[in-house]
Amino acid sequence: MDEEQDKAYTWEGDYERTWEAIKEDEQGSLQSTVDDIIHRAKRRRFLDRPVNVRLGMMRHLFIILDMSKSMEEKDLKPTRLHSTIKLIESFIEEYYDQNPISQLGIITTSNMRAEKLTDLGGNPRRHINTLKKCKDKVCLKEPSLQNSLELALTSLRHMPGHASREVLIIMGSLTTCDPDNIHQTIDTMKSNNIRCSVIGLAAEVRICKKLCNVTNGTYGVILDETHYKELLMEHTLPPPATVNSESSLIKMGFPKHQIHTDKPAICVCHLDSKTSEGFGLGGYFCPQCHSKYCELPIECKCCGLTLVSAPHLARSFHHLFPLDEFTEISTTSLDESYSSYCEACQGRLSGQVVYLCPRCDKVFCLECEMFIQEALHSCPGCASTRPKQVRTS
Amino acid sequence: MSEEEDCDCLVVIVDVNPVWWGQRSKSSHQITLTECMENVLVFVNSHLMMKHTNQVAIIASHTHESRFLYPRRNSESTDATDEIRSADGKYELFALVDNTVMEEFKKLMTESHTGSVHTDTLLSGSLAMALCYINKLDKQSKVGVTRRSRILVIKASDDSASQYMNFMNVIFTAQKQNVLIDACVLGNDSGLLQQACDISHGIYLKIPQIKGLVQYLLWVFLPAASMRDTLVLPPAIQVDYRAACFCHRTLVDVGYVCSVCLSIFCQFSPICSTCHTAFKFMGPPSMKSKKKKSSLPAS
Numbered sequence: 001m002d003e004e005q006d007k008a009y010t011w012e013g014d015y016e017r018t019w020e021a022i023k024e025d026e027q028g029s030l031q032s033t034v035d036d037i038i039h040r041a042k043r044r045r046f047l048d049r050p051v052n053v054r055l056g057m058m059r060h061l062f063i064i065l066d067m068s069k070s071m072e073e074k075d076l077k078p079t080r081l082h083s084t085i086k087l088i089e090s091f092i093e094e095y096y097d098q099n100p101i102s103q104l105g106i107i108t109t110s111n112m113r114a115e116k117l118t119d120l121g122g123n124p125r126r127h128i129n130t131l132k133k134c135k136d137k138v139c140l141k142e143p144s145l146q147n148s149l150e151l152a153l154t155s156l157r158h159m160p161g162h163a164s165r166e167v168l169i170i171m172g173s174l175t176t177c178d179p180d181n182i183h184q185t186i187d188t189m190k191s192n193n194i195r196c197s198v199i200g201l202a203a204e205v206r207i208c209k210k211l212c213n214v215t216n217g218t219y220g221v222i223l224d225e226t227h228y229k230e231l232l233m234e235h236t237l238p239p240p241a242t243v244n245s246e247s248s249l250i251k252m253g254f255p256k257h258q259i260h261t262d263k264p265a266i267c268v269c270h271l272d273s274k275t276s277e278g279f280g281l282g283g284y285f286c287p288q289c290h291s292k293y294c295e296l297p298i299e300c301k302c303c304g305l306t307l308v309s310a311p312h313l314a315r316s317f318h319h320l321f322p323l324d325e326f327t328e329i330s331t332t333s334l335d336e337s338y339s340s341y342c343e344a345c346q347g348r349l350s351g352q353v354v355y356l357c358p359r360c361d362k363v364f365c366l367e368c369e370m371f372i373q374e375a376l377h378s379c380p381g382c383a384s385t386r387p388k389q390v391r392t393s
Numbered sequence: 394m395s396e397e398e399d400c401d402c403l404v405v406i407v408d409v410n411p412v413w414w415g416q417r418s419k420s421s422h423q424i425t426l427t428e429c430m431e432n433v434l435v436f437v438n439s440h441l442m443m444k445h446t447n448q449v450a451i452i453a454s455h456t457h458e459s460r461f462l463y464p465r466r467n468s469e470s471t472d473a474t475d476e477i478r479s480a481d482g483k484y485e486l487f488a489l490v491d492n493t494v495m496e497e498f499k500k501l502m503t504e505s506h507t508g509s510v511h512t513d514t515l516l517s518g519s520l521a522m523a524l525c526y527i528n529k530l531d532k533q534s535k536v537g538v539t540r541r542s543r544i545l546v547i548k549a550s551d552d553s554a555s556q557y558m559n560f561m562n563v564i565f566t567a568q569k570q571n572v573l574i575d576a577c578v579l580g581n582d583s584g585l586l587q588q589a590c591d592i593s594h595g596i597y598l599k600i601p602q603i604k605g606l607v608q609y610l611l612w613v614f615l616p617a618a619s620m621r622d623t624l625v626l627p628p629a630i631q632v633d634y635r636a637a638c639f640c641h642r643t644l645v646d647v648g649y650v651c652s653v654c655l656s657i658f659c660q661f662s663p664i665c666s667t668c669h670t671a672f673k674f675m676g677p678p679s680m681k682s683k684k685k686k687s688s689l690p691a692s
Contacts, residue, residue, distance in 0.1 A: 054653055097569075162652035241653075247670040249649040249661055254635040256646075287646040305647070309634035311592065313655050314561040320654055321558065341466045344525035371528045375569065378562040380525055384459040384518030386511060 039370060055238040056164025057316050058250070059102035060120055061095070062152040063088065063168050067110035067134075068143040070173035070202065076225055080172050080201055083225060085135055087232055088170075089128050094236045096124045098319075100312035101297055105155065106131065107148050111140040112177045114148035120155055122297050143171070145207070146178035146185050149196070153185075156194055162248045165194040166217075168235055171208060172201040182207065190214050195239060199231050238319055253300070253307045255284040255293075267294045268301055318377035326355035326369055334363070344368040344380045360385050399539040401617050402448045402530060403440050404523040406546045407433055407462075409453045409502065410514045413550040413580065424603055429579075430498060432607040433547065437494075438487045439615055450526055451494055452519045453501055456511045459519035461526075462497040463490055513553035520544065520563040520574075527572060543573040543595070545614055552583050564589045575614055579603055584633070591632045598627050639666065 065088070067081065076083040095104060104127060105120040118130050149167065156165045167189075176182075189196055189211075197217035198208040204221050212219040222228040259282035266279045268291045283292040289303040297308040330353050338356075340349055342365040355369040356362070362381030364372065372379060407430070414426040424432075437449050451462040527542045534540055544567070567574055573595040576586040582599055590597035600609050613626055635644040638659040648657045654668035664671055 057655060058652060247651070247653045247665075248672050249658065249665075250652055251647065252650050252657075253647050254645060256633055256635055257631050259631065310636035311561065311564075311588065311634060313636065313650070313657070314558075315565060316655060317558060318562055344522050345529035346461050346464070346466055346526065347529055367529055367532055368525045371525055375528075376521060376524060376562060376566045378517070378521055378559045380459075380518055380521035382518075383521050383556070383559045384515050386457055386508070386515075 039366065054241045055319055056241040057099070057101070057238055057319070058163040059099055059166060059238060060105075060156060060159050060163050061102065061166045061168060061235075062105045062107055062120070062156065063170065064114075064148045064152065065106060065108045065117075065134075065170050066143045066172045067108045067137065067139050068173045069139055069141055071139050073172070076201070076228070081139060082135060083228075084170055084172075084201075085131055087225075087229055089131060090229075091232050091236065092124050092127050092131075094233060096122075098236045098315070099238060100315050101306070101308055105152075107151055108134065108137075109143040109145075109148040110137075112142055112144045112147070114144055114151045116151060116155075120159075122299065123295075142175055142177040143173050144178055145169070145171075145176040145211075146180060146182045149185050149189060153188065153192065153194065157192055160248070160250075162250065164239060164241060165192070166239065167194055167196045169196065169198045169208070170201070171198055171205065174202050174205055176207065186211050186214055197235065199228070201228075238316075251305060253287045253305045254309060255287060255296070255307055257282060257284055265292055267292045269293055269295070269298060323373060323377055323379060324358050326357050326364065326373070328353050329356055329363075330354075338363050342368055344372070357381050398446050399541065400446045400448060400534065401440075401444060402450075402527060402540060402542040403437075404450045404452065404526065404542070404544045405433060405437060406452045406454050406459075406516070406519045406523060406544060408514050408516065408547060408549040408579075409455055409498075410512070410550040411502070412456065412510070412512045422602070422604060424606065426502075429547070429606065430494070432610060434491055434494060435607050436610040436615065437490060439611060441486060441490070442484075443615070443617070448530070449490070450523070452523060453498065454514050454516050454519040455501065456514055457506055457508065459515055459522055460497070460501055461522070462494045462501075465493050465497065512550065513556075514548075514550050515556075516546065516548065516553075517556040517559035517563055520546070520567075521559065524563060524566055524570065524572065528570070541571075541618055543575060543618060545575045545577065546586060546589075547577045547579065548583055548586060549579045551581055552585050557585070560585050560589070564592050567593045573618055577606075577610065577614065579606070587630060587632045588634070591629065596621075596626055597630060 065084065071079065071081040071084070073080050092104060095102070101122075103120040103122050104124075106117040106127060108115055108117050117134065118127050121127070148169070152167050156167075159165055194215060195217045196211050196215045198212055198219050200208060200219070200221040202221075204219070209219050211217070218234070220231040220234075222231060261281065264279060264281050265283075267283050270277050270279075280294075283294050284296060284307065285292055286300045286303065286305060286307060288305050289300060291300060291302045293300070293307065297306065297312050299306050331349060331351070334354060341347065342349055342354075343362040344364055345368050347365060347367075349363065349365055351366050353366065355364045355366070357364070357379050360379060360381035362379075362385075364381075409426060414429075417423045417425070433451070437451065440449055441447055450464060453460050453462050523544050527544075530542075531540055564574070567589070572593065574586075574589045574593045575595040576583070576590050576597045578586065578597070578599040587597050589595070596613060598609065598613055600606060616624060633644070635646065636648060636657045637643060638645045638648055639656045640658055640660075643659070645657065645659050648659055649661055650657055651665040651668065651670065651672075653670050654665060656665060656667040658665075662672075
């Protein structure tokens, strides 16, 4: 039972003369070529995303962190574990930024067992603080892929059908020590609709590849730290929803921030804390049970209602209404009627290529195009013009 | 030891909606658009006077386009400061800014526009252009120069709900890029700008007496962001972040959110009106039927 290998391994292909890709410009600087290469790599990845695909906006993601002996290798400075924890902290912040109504949990695996570090929740601070304490933990023996998957399964199994269930495994070891038949676990993950992805730090491992293929996840093996960050950040984007995920109407509360002038109270999220944090006059009150919370988004502990504010939902809109790609045109073939200045930043168009928005027909320079596609998600040209109305007589 | 020069960049977006400004009556309590532009120029000159390295840009937000009034497009190729010989001893940069803005402003307002007349300003487009301009300046700046940028919006007309999406994108980008958005509102309160100022940590002010515009600009909006902790400024308002339901446009406390397209409804409906997905009805949990003991057939 052999999987078809569509892509050959790199060493099986032709010899690539990588030095020919680099050219100097008139002043002998390589900066423009470097920018060009980075930009083309970004655009290629951008093009690979399928359009008109339903995305899983409410995500429940478990990160399974390998804490076995192989994570003490020093090929990533200072150790693989330190480097991984630093990158995961920035991943957590970016994840909650891009998916504000989603939840995250962390599981670690070491000494042939798996342990839940933090449960699924919506507060990034809690995860980051617990993760920081993990740096000093000792890495023992071997990881257990099956135990960690089973542990993730116990939580994800009870999640509602409309949410996407995902697992991201960071695997530094080349082996796994499992108590039972892992193929059965893989089939259980598939039947429970859980999408497992793996980022390998060492080399490609066949069982990980099978896991990802069966559950429709992605498998990547890192080349260096920059590539590691890229692979990790790809998972902040919402994945395409599977066929089996149900779409339903989720009841959510939108509390208004209120300040009571006479009754200070402690909020439910800090009820167990030893400090006086959360005690005050103002807060958000759940519309159903009127319990007090100090920040959103949160799930009400008393009545189970998800509390969010409108901007949290608005943060995900750019995934649902993505911007059209700008067409690349070389400066020489540009028509005379177009201005020679970038529409957005008013700078002179000096590069080799300019970018044209298909809707509003305005030209932009490379810097603005990258900014618009990656950060802004709104075309300034389209926002500054009215759609032309055809006059019918 | 050379001191690190930090650069404070201010982008002023002026709402020049001709419909709103044209409807102002000529009474003692109102100002004309020209007077408003003069007040803005006084404010801009004061900002340039605060520090040698301060930069400024002015964008006019019209109903059918947004245009940069300063800097002018071809100002990079010619060193325009040399050409201005001030007659009365005014600092050349002030004279350059004043003259450029007045010329471009006159050109913009006297251009005849064919097409339908709209009453709302294209504010989100101006904000997007301002962010791209700030991004370009950031990329061009030398290493070691700390840059702080802020955008001041002088808004006159009312909000337009059709620009909501672009507006929210701009607000989140500004928050990420650490750009403050301040708002100086001349007309009615604007919910979108209140949200923008709250999320990006800027100041929102609805001017009580429009005749004193220049005083409010110089008092509230002139100090740089680093000085704002030491001053007593208008208090932050409690922004209403409740969502509006898509069917009635009323603010809801508890709503139903479609898991596919995130549209909000006030009551349960079997089909989402935006993405046309059918939802399964969430009834009470069904009781599982107990297994009946199968009666053994009589042998």
